[in-house]
Amino acid sequence: MDELRFIDFGLLDVQKIMSYNEALFRTAEKTGESVGFLWTTPKAIIMGYSQLIEKELNLDRCKALGYEVTRRISGGGMAFSSEKSQMQYGYVGRLEDLPYDMTESYKEICGIVVHALEKWGLSGEFKPINDVLCQGKKISGSAQTRGENMLIQHGTLLADFNIKEMMTCCNIPLEKISDKGIKSVEERLTDLNRALERKVPLDEAAEAMRMGFEKNFGVRLKESRLTKQEEKLASELLPKYYDEKWVFRYTRGRTRSCGAYPQSPEQAEFSSKQR
Amino acid sequence: MDRLADMKEGLHKSKSGLIRALVKTDNGRITDVIISGDYILTPERCIDELEKALIGTEACREKIFGTLKRFYEQNKFQSPQTYPEDFTEALMKAINA
Numbered sequence: 001m002d003e004l005r006f007i008d009f010g011l012l013d014v015q016k017i018m019s020y021n022e023a024l025f026r027t028a029e030k031t032g033e034s035v036g037f038l039w040t041t042p043k044a045i046i047m048g049y050s051q052l053i054e055k056e057l058n059l060d061r062c063k064a065l066g067y068e069v070t071r072r073i074s075g076g077g078m079a080f081s082s083e084k085s086q087m088q089y090g091y092v093g094r095l096e097d098l099p100y101d102m103t104e105s106y107k108e109i110c111g112i113v114v115h116a117l118e119k120w121g122l123s124g125e126f127k128p129i130n131d132v133l134c135q136g137k138k139i140s141g142s143a144q145t146r147g148e149n150m151l152i153q154h155g156t157l158l159a160d161f162n163i164k165e166m167m168t169c170c171n172i173p174l175e176k177i178s179d180k181g182i183k184s185v186e187e188r189l190t191d192l193n194r195a196l197e198r199k200v201p202l203d204e205a206a207e208a209m210r211m212g213f214e215k216n217f218g219v220r221l222k223e224s225r226l227t228k229q230e231e232k233l234a235s236e237l238l239p240k241y242y243d244e245k246w247v248f249r250y251t252r253g254r255t256r257s258c259g260a261y262p263q264s265p266e267q268a269e270f271s272s273k274q275r
Numbered sequence: 276m277d278r279l280a281d282m283k284e285g286l287h288k289s290k291s292g293l294i295r296a297l298v299k300t301d302n303g304r305i306t307d308v309i310i311s312g313d314y315i316l317t318p319e320r321c322i323d324e325l326e327k328a329l330i331g332t333e334a335c336r337e338k339i340f341g342t343l344k345r346f347y348e349q350n351k352f353q354s355p356q357t358y359p360e361d362f363t364e365a366l367m368k369a370i371n372a
Contacts, residue, residue, distance in 0.1 A: 049319040052295060052311035054279060075322075077292060077313035102317060102353045129291055129315060129355050146317050250309050251278050 004213060006221035007037040008206065011083060014044035014068050015241035016234075020226065021090055022073055023234035025145075025152040027227070028092045032149060036112075036213045036221070037090045038206055044068045045169060046079040048143060052250055055171060062169045070241045071249065072154070074143035076130065079156060080166045086191070087205040089113075090154040091213075098151065106130045106142060109153045109216075113140040116157060116205075116212030120196055130155075137190035158191035159205050282307060285368025290356035291315040296365035300334045310362060316354040324350065325362075334370050339363050 009017060017039045024035055043066045047053055053069065056078065062069060067080075081088065091109050098105045106129055113132045114124035117139070124140075125133045132140035142155030163185045167177045192200040210221060226234065244252040282297040292314035299307035308329045316322055325346055332342045343359035 048313055050311050050316075050322050051313060052297070052309060055284075055295060055311070073319070075313075075315050075317060075319050101355075102315070103355050144317060145319055250311065 002217075002219045003222040004217055004219040005033060005035040005224045006210070006213065007035065007224050007226070008210075009037060009039040011040050011042070014041040014046060014070050014081065015238060017041060017088075018046070018070055018072055018241045019234040019237040020230075021152060021154060022237050023226070023230045024090070025073075025092050025147065025150060027230050027233060028150045029147045032094060034091075034093045034097075035224070036092075038209055039088050039090075040083055040086070040202060041081045041088070042066075042068070043082040044070065044080075046081060047071045047247075048076045048078060049073060049145070050075055051078060053248055054251060057169055058171045065165055065168060067169055069247060071247050072143065074145035074152065074154065076143040077141070079141070079143075080161075080169065081156070082162070082165075084159065084202060085161050086156045086158045087202055087209055088154065088156050089209055089213075090152060092150055092152045095146065095149055095151055102144065103128050103130075105151065106144060106153070109144075110140065110142055110155070111216040112209065112212040113142075113155070113157055114212070115215040116208040118215075119208035119211055120192070120200075122195055134190055134195050137188055139190050139192070139195065157205055157209060158189070159200050159202060160193045161189065161191040163189065278307070282309065283369045283372040285365045285370070285372055287361055287365035287368060289314050289358070289361035291354065292357075294357070294361055294365040296362070296369045298334070298366060298369040300370060303334055305329050305332050305334055305339075308366070310365070312365075314354070314357045314361075316352060316357065318352060321350055321352040329366075336363060336367050339366050 045067050098108060107126045110126050110132050117124040117134055122134050127133050130142045131138050140155055140157050142153055144151055144153040163182050214221060240246045282299045285296045287294045293312045294314050295312045297309040298305055308326050310322060310326055328346050329342055332338050340359060340363045343362050347359055
């Protein structure tokens with residue numbers, strides 16, 4: 001049976017884990033090695049590449065509730081994370097091993113979550129483009145970006161999700177965050193606690209996700225940690241995830257219509273293509 | 276200077292997510308644009324390149340759609356269930372706001 005390199009990062013600050021995500025992806029672009037990983041973060045909001053924070057979030061309310069805000073390199077919608085609310089996963093895989101079509105590749109990798117749910121006898125269903133449903137409601141969302149040789153997909157398996165806090169952080173009028181408003185989100189969103197009608201400890205969710213990786217790719221996990229090279233790259237990338245020029249890239253970045261982080265590899269790539 | 280202060284906003288939902296377009300025009304042409312939202316388009320740097328391609332475009336549906344269609348033809352990216360028509364719709368809503 002093939003092996004898959006696997007890292008369980010445990011609980012980490014969101015900026016740090018974002019730098020690890022990017023470092024694993026960029027290193028794999030050169031080495032071609034696939035890797036799976038898990039993590040959780042303290043309260044954090046991870047914005048998609050092209051989301052305008054100033055319009056999407058109420059930053060005063062985010063701060064009052066203790067949420068850190070950063071931005072990831074992949075697109076799609078914001079992810080609300082906190083220590084006990086969910087287990088988050090990442091997978092860096094070779095493009096040549098995966099479908100070219102994005103929706104098909106989402107489906108293949110989201111199989112990790114579908115298989116993880118089997119641990120509890122729950123039936124997961126992939127919903128295009130990038131969600132997994134359980135009992136007809138969203139329990140997992142994912143985001144993906146691609147390089148020349150590899151893709152990275154990261155996502156979440158909700159365990160104990162606080163819908164009211166998520167709505168409070170969003171830039172919507174407080175009066176809309178009523179029992180009725182929360183109920184309407186509850187009709188579309190679920191988590192392990194709701195699905196199983198009991199408190200599911202996160203280590204149980206982590207164990208299920210490990211099983212999900214193994215079953216989905218037909219592999220045995222090989223426990224690993226960051227290499228020295230990955231750690232070095234991550235430490236170089238870490239300031240980006242705190243930097244307003246990246247996080248608030250549309251309004252506090254150095255450029256007007258091209259908002260990528262000036263010191264980041266994607267900006268260097270972008271600039272070289274413009275020349 | 277607050278970049279967003281003199282930009283107009285248009286929202287349109289494509290099948291992959293919300294497109295929130297912000298546009299500034301001068302003399303009938305686009306002088307600044309942000310195509311934000313939670314829609315899916317990869318590689319993401321193409322979003323920056325798309326914004327750049329729109330600068331200088333005449334602020335009318337036909338020209339904007341033309342720029343977007345050309346961009347789709349000339350660049351290698353994927354935007355599942357989001358099409359030039361969707362971006363055009365969001366941009367026109369911003370221009371007419």
